[in-house]
Structures are given as C-alpha cells and as structure tokens.
Amino acid sequence: MADELDPRQVLELRERARDRLIPIPGVLAVGFGRKQVGEQLTDRRALRVYVEEKKPLDQVAAGEVIPAEIEGVPTDVLPIPRGRAFGTQDTQRHSPLLGGITITNLKLDAAGTFGAGTLGCFATIDGQAPRENIVLLTNNHVLATNGGQLDDTVYQPPLVGGLIDKANAGAIAKVHSLGVNGTHGYTYPGEKPVDYYVDCATAKLAIDISSWCDCNCGVSYKNALRDLTVGGRIWLEGVARAVDGETVYKSGCTTGGTRGTIADPLGSAMIGTPAVQVDNIILIDRTNPPDPLFAAEGDSGSALVNDQSRLIGLVFGGQDATEPNPQAFACHIAPALDALKVTPISTQNPPVAPAGKASTATFAPAAATLADEEDQTLRLQERARETAEGRRLYGDFLQHRSEIVALVNRRRRVTIAWHRVRGPAYFAHFAESARHPEHRIPSEIDGVSRRELLERMADALTAEGSEPLRAAITRHRDELMALVDRFDDLHSLVDGFGEHPATA
Structure with a gap:
C-alpha cells in the first residue's frame, strides 16, 4: 500500500x-x-x-x-536528528562564478573571525527586466551572518592557511533579499498548505554591461556546479520535488561533489544551541558504500540536485562525523523560491540579455568543457598585482576607472574620440584576451592601430579629465606606448612585468 x-x-x-x-x-x-x-x-x-x-x-x-x-x-x-548549520572552507577564487564556491559578507563575529558560506546556484528575479535581474541563491544564515543586512557587499574570497584573505576578496554581489530563516507556508497544486522550514536568501550579481562598449565589465557566471557531474551533466536542467529513496547530489566547498539518498523529504531535526526543532525538511543519508559524509562544515548553501540534474533543495546543515549515521539537512526548493520570488537559471530558464547587450552567462554543452572555458581574468589580475609595474598600472586604473567611463559616456569630445578610434571593438578584444590567454588583440581595426587608440584617448582624457587623472596619464603614457606594440595579448604583457617583482 x-x-x-x-x-x-x-x-x-x-x-x-x-x-x-x-x-x-x-x-x-x-x-x-x-x-x-x-x-x-x-x-x-x-x-x-x-x-x-x-x-x-x-x-x-x-x-x-x-x-x-x-x-x-x-x-x-x-x-x-540533532545537528547544526554549516560554514565553509573553499580556498579558491573562480571566474566565471559557479555553484559550490565560497561567499562571505566579510563581517566579523565577537571572536574577530569572518563568517562564510556557499554559493548554491543562480536565479532570475521574477518580473524584473534583464541585466538587473540575476541573483545568486544561498542560505539566509550565510548572508545574514554576523549582522548582515540588505545591500551588504558579498565577496568571493580565497583562503590562505585556512583564513579568509580579505585583501584579495573580490566583490561579486550585493544582498538583495534576506529571505527566510524559519517556516514558510507553501501549497503544491491540489494539496493542502504545509509549513516548511526554509533557510534561503539572494544577492544581486555585480553585472556591469557598459553602455560604451556593450561588454560586461562586472562578474560573469556559469550555469554549472563545481566538482560535480550528474549523468554526464554539470548544469541545472530545471526544478523538481524531493522524493523519498531517490539518489541526490550536491557540490560543496569542503566535501566537493557527493552522492546520497533521501531518507525522508518530510523530516524533522533539532539544530543549534539552544536546540530548535525544524520540520518538513529533507533528510539525506550518505551513500552505501558511503562517502565519509554527504555534507560537512563548509557545504552550507549548496544546491541539492537529483539524477536528472534538477534542483530540489538547498543544504543548510547536518550532523558531524562523530554521529553513527550522520545525516545532512536541506530545505525544499519550491517554498524557498516562493519566499524569494525568483526562478533558478537552468536550461529551462536561460537568462535573457537586454537587446544589443552581451550575455553574462555561460551554458556548458558538455561536462568536459568546464575546465576549457575557465575565465582567466581573476588570475591575470592577481599576477599583475604580484609585480611592481602591474601594481602601479592596475592600481591607477581602478582608481580612475569610474571617471574614465563617465567621460566616455557623457563628455562629447571623449565620446567622439572613443568611437573614432574603434574603442568598443578594441575593448571587446581586450576583455576576451583577459578571459582567454590564447586570444590575440589585433594590431589594427578598420585602419586604426593600437598605438593610435592609446594616443588619441590619452589626449582626449587629458583635455577633459580631472587633475589626478591627468597626472596618472602623464605617469604611465610613455610606459604604455613602449608596450603597446610588443605584446598581442594581455597575459604576455603581464609576463613582461615579471622582470620587476613587486615590493611590499
């Protein structure tokens, strides 16, 4: 029966x-x-x-x-079951962003340490137009840790010696909704309403499609889960409901890609100190023969998927390995999405770029393409900061980037110069060269050389810019002119900086 x-x-x-x-x-x-x-x-x-x-x-x-x-x-x-909410231990930065990596609001607790968690997956905000509608999905207790609030910046930090490297933590998003950390009533079609325990929140990605080059100057992301292949797939296919006895997977920052079995999709547990009972959660047993754990400290916020690569929940906690049969805890995805008013990005819900704008997402056609498509922009920035020349150039660029963009967009002389020297086309090649070392920047476009691009833009920015910007152009102009014809890609240019190691 x-x-x-x-x-x-x-x-x-x-x-x-x-x-x-x-x-x-x-x-x-x-x-x-x-x-x-x-x-x-x-x-x-x-x-x-x-x-x-x-x-x-x-x-x-x-x-x-x-x-x-x-x-x-x-x-x-x-x-x-008695357990707790999990933290995170991922040690790398990733570009493009993908599910299963470290995120933090960089807020300190009473002991002076940072709280952190896991990026589960990506979603679109219901009813909001493209470009401003992409969020990351994770747990409430990840984004709200140590007093986190709406509009707080979310970072993707590397870890060094087990500690968050704050100096190199890249900003990737701002908290959009703190969602729910408690019960949320939800009704499946044709059924009675049920109070589900939900731990969910979102942060809006720092996507920046420039109006002067149609390129994304902000973060990029991939519909993929780190260190996980389900049936030959590494991307989300859609959303489904958890079923008892089915095999499930998650991609976590500590234990990577693991496999388990749903023991009870209507389970209960005691979490925290003092203990609080949470009901109608997904209880997950480790696979037999078992992985050491299905989830552990470091996996909070992980996307929980089934054999069809469909999202069914968010891991939020579990039991330690000292328990005889340690279980992981996840909240159901349907009530979480209902509370947040978002729809997960998947092959069934691909993001839509605004008319005439570049897409910010990557949809891998096969599992083997994940490593091949890895964006090298972050690594390029890190290598540049390891050298004295790179730190000077990159530091000044970051300091004056907003002013340069504003001048190109709003100051007629600079705008005209930018388009006449084929600025948008060159910028697209520079961005592609940063992402992929094998991409070569052409020596000229429509008869305009790289040297002419730099000379005419330097003249226009010097004439219209602030005194600090003019001073920076004067400092670097001869140096950049000497480099412009020596290298055909940005990675080789940064390699040239290596002759002058950075000093503290």
Missing part, C-alpha cells in the same frame, strides 16, 4: 498519523520516507516517527507504544 501513495496521499496520511501520535509523550514529529534498519536505509516506505529518545519497548508505558503500522503503512521510530 505505501508504495502506491502519491504526494497528496502521503501528506494526508502523515497529517492523520501526526494527530494520533503527537499527544504521546516524547513524540516530536512525524515524517514519511524510507524505513531504517540499524544504520542502513531500506527500500520500504514508512511513517517515520521522531522521538526525543528511543527507549526499549519494556521501558515504554502500554498506552505510549507506537503502533507497528497505521492504516496499513509501517512505522519507524527514530531519535530526532
């Missing part, structure tokens, strides 16, 4: 069982999933009865014994 129940029937049976069992002392919650024998899940479906403490039958009063079955469905009495 249990195998024939559909989701609506499961919820109705669970509700009747809960009404009958919750009055029994020590019963905390009732779920519905796979029956457990010892530390192993079985293929049998059962009403999972979560209790404060599981006692031998001879120590239970006659009126408090859990029946062996209810309405023909077996019961399974289990001690309620």
